[in-house]
Amino acid sequence: xxxxxxxxxxxxxxxxxxxxxxxxxxxxxxxxxxxxxxxxxxxxxxxxxxxxxxxxxxxxxxxxxxxxxxxxxxxxxxxxxxxxxxxxxxxxxxxxxx
Amino acid sequence: xxxxxxxxxxxxxxxxxxxxxxxxxxxxxxxxxxxxxxxxxxxxxxxxxxxxxxxxxxxxxxxxxxxxxxxxxxxxxxxxxxxxxxxxxxxxxxxxxxxxxxxxxxxxxxxxxxxxxxxxxxxxxxxxxxxxxxxxxxxxxxxxxxxxxxxxxxxxxxxxxxxxxxxxxxxxxxxxxxxxxxxxxxxxxxxxxxxxxxxxxxxxxxxxxxxxxxxxxxxxxxxxxxxxxxxxxxxxxxxxxxxxxxxxxxxxxxxxxxxxxxxxxxxxxxxxxxxxxxxxxxxxxxxxxxxxxxxxxxxxxxxxxxxxxxxxxxxxxxxxxxxxxxxxxxxxxxxxxxxxxxxxxxxxxxxxxxxxxxxxxxxxxxxxxxxxxxxxxxxxxxxxxxxxxxxxxxxxxxxxxxxxxxxxxxxxxxxxxxxxxxxxxxxxxxxxxxxxxxxxxxxxxxxxxxxxxxxxxxxxxxxxxxxxxxxxxxxxxxxxxxxxxxxxxxxxxxxxxxxxxxxxxxxxxxxxxxxxxxxxxxxxxxxxxxxxxxxxxxxxxxxxx
Numbered sequence: 001x002x003x004x005x006x007x008x009x010x011x012x013x014x015x016x017x018x019x020x021x022x023x024x025x026x027x028x029x030x031x032x033x034x035x036x037x038x039x040x041x042x043x044x045x046x047x048x049x050x051x052x053x054x055x056x057x058x059x060x061x062x063x064x065x066x067x068x069x070x071x072x073x074x075x076x077x078x079x080x081x082x083x084x085x086x087x088x089x090x091x092x093x094x095x096x097x098x
Numbered sequence: 099x100x101x102x103x104x105x106x107x108x109x110x111x112x113x114x115x116x117x118x119x120x121x122x123x124x125x126x127x128x129x130x131x132x133x134x135x136x137x138x139x140x141x142x143x144x145x146x147x148x149x150x151x152x153x154x155x156x157x158x159x160x161x162x163x164x165x166x167x168x169x170x171x172x173x174x175x176x177x178x179x180x181x182x183x184x185x186x187x188x189x190x191x192x193x194x195x196x197x198x199x200x201x202x203x204x205x206x207x208x209x210x211x212x213x214x215x216x217x218x219x220x221x222x223x224x225x226x227x228x229x230x231x232x233x234x235x236x237x238x239x240x241x242x243x244x245x246x247x248x249x250x251x252x253x254x255x256x257x258x259x260x261x262x263x264x265x266x267x268x269x270x271x272x273x274x275x276x277x278x279x280x281x282x283x284x285x286x287x288x289x290x291x292x293x294x295x296x297x298x299x300x301x302x303x304x305x306x307x308x309x310x311x312x313x314x315x316x317x318x319x320x321x322x323x324x325x326x327x328x329x330x331x332x333x334x335x336x337x338x339x340x341x342x343x344x345x346x347x348x349x350x351x352x353x354x355x356x357x358x359x360x361x362x363x364x365x366x367x368x369x370x371x372x373x374x375x376x377x378x379x380x381x382x383x384x385x386x387x388x389x390x391x392x393x394x395x396x397x398x399x400x401x402x403x404x405x406x407x408x409x410x411x412x413x414x415x416x417x418x419x420x421x422x423x424x425x426x427x428x429x430x431x432x433x434x435x436x437x438x439x440x441x442x443x444x445x446x447x448x449x450x451x452x453x454x455x456x457x458x459x460x461x462x463x464x465x466x467x468x469x470x471x472x473x474x475x476x477x478x479x480x481x482x483x484x485x486x487x488x489x490x491x492x493x494x495x496x497x498x499x500x501x502x503x504x505x506x507x508x509x510x511x512x513x514x515x516x517x518x519x520x521x522x523x524x525x526x527x528x529x530x531x532x533x534x535x536x537x538x539x540x541x542x543x544x545x546x547x548x549x550x551x552x553x554x555x556x557x558x559x560x561x562x563x564x565x566x567x568x569x570x571x572x573x574x575x576x577x578x579x580x581x582x583x584x585x586x587x588x589x590x591x592x593x594x595x596x597x598x599x600x601x602x603x604x605x606x607x608x609x610x611x612x613x614x615x616x617x618x619x620x621x622x623x624x625x626x627x628x629x630x631x632x633x634x635x636x637x638x639x640x641x642x643x
Contacts, residue, residue, distance in 0.1 A: 075394065082413075
């Protein structure tokens with residue numbers, strides 16, 4: 001595609017990534033209880049989205065490219081979701097000794 | 099309109115010499131290189147199978163030791179699946195035909211196409227190195243802990259070969275998708291595409307969405323072995339069943355990588371030998387996509403007895419029943435296409451009818467295995483072996499050979515003896531059933547797979563099976579013999595020996611390097627046999643007046 005982003009945008013995204021990296025390190029040093037993993041994941045997803053949308057240019061690309069980019073994540077959800085469907089229901093039957 | 103002329107040399111004649119092949123960017127030459135490569139691996143995998151069947155002639159383990167037997171069935175599976183079945187149709191017929199069928203000069207990325215062949219060869223070298231260094235005995239599935247903490251064979255080399263070859267598959271799929279999206283000729287709308295293209299589009303989706311998962315899974319095994327990461331080792335909090343989840347997330351859809359292109363070939367052949375528009379074109383096209391997508395949701399049916407949650411098993415069982423529907427749609431539509439068609443008894447007809455019968459049995463027995471209660475009895479028995487061979491050999495290989503027979507005149511410019519084509523199809527059909535039908539009975543009676551010795555009661559069925567394997571081998575050898583022999587004869591194939599529709603039959607045999615002298619413009623639907631004939635729906639064959 002012919003869209004050219006400004007240098008300023010790239011620097012802004014780079015700066016945001018640096019800040020989020022500092023946040024990643026900082027929250028690793030603080031005990032947030034049950035929120036430890038969700039918050040760490042949220043920061044990681046934010047960083048990934050910045051890279052995908054701006055550095056990889058998906059935001060300015062065709063809908064087809066967006067579908068392709070999204071489909072990888074949808075398939076990841078299928079893989080993790082259904083696999084966890086196994087792990088989370090293993091104990092439901094109440095088999096003695098398990 | 100005929101797009102080929104006698105002015106340009108065919109792709110077989112233009113630049114000559116070994117380097118013109120090894121450095122070619124022509125999709126047709128790369129397809130031929132793949133055809134030679136996969137045939138070599140089919141022969142190697144066949145030799146391993148011969149060893150297995152010879153051992154099973156007698157109940158005692160007297161021909162091979164148990165260890166050697168383990169290695170033979172592992173290598174048979176690894177070679178046949180990763181180095182023959184997965185690339186068999188897409189990388190050979192797909193490479194050769196996809197650009198021509200959509201009216202393009204080549205694939206979107208010719209260099210990447212060549213790269214995919216080299217990656218395939220490099221992967222094959224690693225796996226063959228594992229064979230020569232003593233083999234591998236984990237089963238083709240590389241299950242942990244056989245491949246991790248309990249491993250005592252060359253797992254790393256063999257799995258590395260599979261890992262590398264996976265990238266070849268990803269590149270091929272990616273190339274096909276871009277080509278089909280971007281390089282269709284004017285007038286070649288999505289619903290004018292031959293069903294071979296739809297099938298390969300669906301296959302390519304599976305290749306690029308599934309293959310990375312098995313690559314990561316193999317890397318995780320390496321990480322556990324080399325760096326002590328306890329991912330699959332339960333002693334340190336890992337879970338061996340997690341390997342099965344990750345492995346089958348790719349490897350069940352991989353079944354569709356193997357059979358979907360075969361379905362594409364069969365759609366072409368059925369229409370051509372029936373001289374009829376395919377029945378329910380859009381249903382057959384969409385069923386390919388449905389198989390590709392739903393095929394990703396059924397992997398747990400391989401794990402009903404692997405300590406998987408019974409609730410997850412229920413869901414997988416139900417979805418397995420659903421994935422059978424689009425396959426049934428195809429089978430019914432092929433049959434309906436033949437109904438009241440002008441069916442001619444040429445050699446491709448034999449292959450396609452053989453495919454339908456065997457795929458039907460393979461598919462229906464899959465429903466047996468997808469039923470949780472029944473699978474408890476049948477799991478890991480010869481019933482499973484028979485079932486997947488009916489799909490993989492009876493389905494995929496029959497379609498592959500049907501496609502090779504159908505397109506051989508186009509690929510090489512030579513006809514083969516029609517009688518031999520029919521005899522080999524019958525030999526393969528009879529040999530196949532004799533080999534694998536007794537295995538259904540053996541499995542039902544309780545004979546487990548992957549043992550080199552068995553109770554004497556099972557001997558008669560095993561002898562039948564081994565005899566069938568001999569007939570099957572003879573059928574395959576005959577095909578190689580007469581097809582290779584045809585290469586030494588004069589080029590005698592007309593542009594359209596079968597009287598078929600499609601752009602590939604409007605250009606000369608063999609095609610010129612750029613496929614078309616002038617850019618084609620498509621003005622009609624696929625399989626327009628009725629329109630071609632004028633009346634009666636019977637297109638003319640070469641030589642007919």
